[in-house]
Amino acid sequence: MKTKIKDFLLLGLFALASIGLQAQNPEKVDSPIPRPEYPRPQFERSDWVNLNGTWTYAFDFGKSGRDRGFQKSDGFDKKIRVPFCPESELSGVGHKDFIETMWYHKTVKIPANWDGRRILLNFGAVDYESEVFVDGKSVGTHWGGSSSFSHDITSFVKAGQEHDVVVYVRDENRSGNQPVGKQCTSFGSRGCFYTRTTGIWQTVWMEAVNTAGLRDCNITPDYDNNRFIFRPRFRSIQQGNKFRVSVFDGKRLVGKREIQASNTAYCDIRLRKAKSWSPESPFLYDIVLEVIDRKGNVLDKVNSYAGMRKIHIEGNRVFLNNKPYYQRLVLDQGFYPKGVWTAPSDDALKRDIELSMAAGFNGARLHQKVFEERFHYWADKLGYLTWGESANWGLSHNSTEAARNFLSEWEEIVVRDRNHPSIVTWTPFNETWVSGESRQYNRFAIDVFDLTHNLDPTRPINDASGWRHVVTDIWTVHPYDQDPESLRKKLSVRADGGVYKHHGDKEPPYAGQPYIIDEYGGIKWVPKSKRKDSASNSWGYGNDPKTEEEFFTRLEGLTDVILSFDHIWGYCYTQLTDVEQEQNGVYNFDRTPKFENMERIKKIFSKTPKELTN
The missing domain is CATH 2.60.120.260 (Galactose-binding domain-like)
Known part of the structure; x- marks a missing residue:
C-alpha cells in the first residue's frame, strides 16, 4: 500500500513538472x-x-x-x-x-x-x-x-x-x-x-x-496658424458620403468639421489657443475620423490623435515650436535579449523611453531599425524626441536593384509614421560606405532626399548619418575620440570657417546647416556582477576604463567638449543599452542599471550649452 501511495505521489509530481515545462514551451x-x-x-x-x-x-x-x-x-x-x-x-x-x-x-x-x-x-x-x-x-x-x-x-x-x-x-x-x-x-x-x-x-x-472606409489620413499640425490639416484617402468613393473630423481636448470637443468625401479633398480645423506638444508638455489632442453616408449613418470610425508642434531650421539651429531647441539624444538600437527586434511587451517599449529620460536624455536616434508604431505612441505620450531611420546597412548602395527595393519600402515607412509628433528628423541612411565610382549612390541619395521631402515637408532630413553626405538639411559626424582634448581639436572650427567632415572633398561644402554630433562616446563598461557572463568578443570604443571614476571622467569630459562649441547644436551618445557583445550602453542589455550612481549619469546628460544657461 505504501509503495502504491509513493508511486502515486511520484506520478503526481511528474505530472506537475510536465505541466510546468509545457507552460514555458509554446x-x-x-x-x-x-x-x-x-x-x-x-x-x-x-x-x-x-x-x-x-x-x-x-x-x-x-x-x-x-x-x-x-x-x-x-x-x-x-x-x-x-x-x-x-x-x-x-x-x-x-x-x-x-x-x-x-x-x-x-x-x-x-x-x-x-x-x-x-x-x-x-x-x-x-x-x-x-x-x-x-x-x-x-x-x-x-x-x-x-x-x-x-x-x-x-x-x-x-x-x-x-x-x-x-x-x-x-x-x-x-x-x-x-x-x-x-x-x-x-x-x-x-x-x-x-x-x-x-x-x-x-x-x-x-x-x-466598410467598402467606402478610410485607407489612411495624413494629419499635419500647422503650429503658426493654430490648426490641423487633414488629408484623407478612402477605399472607394461613393457620392453623398462625407468625411467628419472631431478634435477633443480630453472629453471636451474643441473642433469639428464635415466635408464631402473624396481623395482630392482636405480640411483644416482651427483651434483657439492651441496647446502645443513638446518634451516639457507632451499634450495630445484626441481625434475621431468618420465616414458618413447621405443618411447620416457612420460607415467607418477611426480613433486617432495628434500633437500641435513645429520643427524647422533657421541658420545652424534646430527650432521646436519656434524656439531654438538643443537635442540631447541617445542611440537606441531596439534589440531585446529574448525577442531580438521584437519587444516582449508594450510595457517594455514604454520602459525603454523612461530609462532614457531617467538618464538625462530628451530623445533618441532610432538606429538601423524601423521601430514599431507602439514605440512612437509612447514617445508621443511621454514627450520624447526621435529621429526615424531605416535599416539601410546590408544594401549595396551602388546597385540599382537595391535602390529600387529601398525606395518603395522607405516610402511606406515615412507615410506610416509621419503623423507622430515625436519624430523630428528623418535619417534614410547611416554611414554609407561607398567604394569605387559613386555616381549611382549620389543619384540614389538625391532621390531619397527628394522623395522624403515630397512625402513630408515638415521635418528636416539627415541624408546619411555621420558619413557620406550628398544633400542634407543637417550635417552630422561620428567622432569616437576617447580623449577630450583630441575631440576638442577635431571639432574646432578651422580658420577658414570649415568644420570637421568624414570624407572631405567627396562631400559637398558645408553650407552652415545645424552641425550635430549624432554618434560619440561608446565607452565600454561592464559591471563586476556581469563580467563572468560577458561575451568573449565583448567590446566598446577605445581602451576600457579601469575604474568607474575613470569612466565618468571620460564621459563628462567628452560631453563637456561638445557642449562648449557654439557651432554644435546637439549630440547623440552611443548608446542606451548594451546589445549582445557590444557593451557600451548606459544600461545593461537586460535593462538593469550599470552604475549605482545613475544620478551622476543623469547630471552629465542633463547639461545644456552655455548659450541656453545665460
Whole structure:
C-alpha cells in the first residue's frame, strides 16, 4: 500500500513538472496571446482580431516548398509563437543559423458579423519578402522587412467560416539587395552586428472595414496658424458620403468639421489657443475620423490623435515650436535579449523611453531599425524626441536593384509614421560606405532626399548619418575620440570657417546647416556582477576604463567638449543599452542599471550649452 501511495505521489509530481515545462514551451501549449494591444494607435478601429500566438511553421532550406505544395498547407509540424522571429527565445524556436526561406500557417475564423465589409489581413512587419495565401490562393506579395502592409482578403474568405492562412517568407540578407540593419551577415554575432530577424516580427491582425472606409489620413499640425490639416484617402468613393473630423481636448470637443468625401479633398480645423506638444508638455489632442453616408449613418470610425508642434531650421539651429531647441539624444538600437527586434511587451517599449529620460536624455536616434508604431505612441505620450531611420546597412548602395527595393519600402515607412509628433528628423541612411565610382549612390541619395521631402515637408532630413553626405538639411559626424582634448581639436572650427567632415572633398561644402554630433562616446563598461557572463568578443570604443571614476571622467569630459562649441547644436551618445557583445550602453542589455550612481549619469546628460544657461 505504501509503495502504491509513493508511486502515486511520484506520478503526481511528474505530472506537475510536465505541466510546468509545457507552460514555458509554446511548442506544447498555446500561451495567452502575446502583444495583445492594438498595434496602430494613431489609426485604431474597434472591430479587429489579433492573430498573434501559436502558428505552425516549416523551414525551407532547399527552397522547394512551393514545389511541395506548402502554399496549400493546413498546418506544418512545428510551432512558433508569433510575433517573435524564429531566431528569438520568445518564439519557442531559437534557430540561430541563416533562414533564407520559411513558411507559416494559421487557421483563422472570420467573425460572422463581418459579412458585407472588406476584410483586411494586416502585418506590422515581415522580414523581408512575403507572399500570403488563403486556402492555397495567393492574395498578395510584399517587399520590405520593416514596413507595415495589408492584403484585402474579402474575395477569398467567407464570414463565419474558417480558412487556412499561409505566409511564405524569403530573407536573403547577404544579397546586398535588401536593407538588413545590424543583423549579422556571418554566423555568429560580432562587432556591431547582432542576431538576425527573419519572417514575422510584429503583430498580425484582421479588421473589418466598410467598402467606402478610410485607407489612411495624413494629419499635419500647422503650429503658426493654430490648426490641423487633414488629408484623407478612402477605399472607394461613393457620392453623398462625407468625411467628419472631431478634435477633443480630453472629453471636451474643441473642433469639428464635415466635408464631402473624396481623395482630392482636405480640411483644416482651427483651434483657439492651441496647446502645443513638446518634451516639457507632451499634450495630445484626441481625434475621431468618420465616414458618413447621405443618411447620416457612420460607415467607418477611426480613433486617432495628434500633437500641435513645429520643427524647422533657421541658420545652424534646430527650432521646436519656434524656439531654438538643443537635442540631447541617445542611440537606441531596439534589440531585446529574448525577442531580438521584437519587444516582449508594450510595457517594455514604454520602459525603454523612461530609462532614457531617467538618464538625462530628451530623445533618441532610432538606429538601423524601423521601430514599431507602439514605440512612437509612447514617445508621443511621454514627450520624447526621435529621429526615424531605416535599416539601410546590408544594401549595396551602388546597385540599382537595391535602390529600387529601398525606395518603395522607405516610402511606406515615412507615410506610416509621419503623423507622430515625436519624430523630428528623418535619417534614410547611416554611414554609407561607398567604394569605387559613386555616381549611382549620389543619384540614389538625391532621390531619397527628394522623395522624403515630397512625402513630408515638415521635418528636416539627415541624408546619411555621420558619413557620406550628398544633400542634407543637417550635417552630422561620428567622432569616437576617447580623449577630450583630441575631440576638442577635431571639432574646432578651422580658420577658414570649415568644420570637421568624414570624407572631405567627396562631400559637398558645408553650407552652415545645424552641425550635430549624432554618434560619440561608446565607452565600454561592464559591471563586476556581469563580467563572468560577458561575451568573449565583448567590446566598446577605445581602451576600457579601469575604474568607474575613470569612466565618468571620460564621459563628462567628452560631453563637456561638445557642449562648449557654439557651432554644435546637439549630440547623440552611443548608446542606451548594451546589445549582445557590444557593451557600451548606459544600461545593461537586460535593462538593469550599470552604475549605482545613475544620478551622476543623469547630471552629465542633463547639461545644456552655455548659450541656453545665460
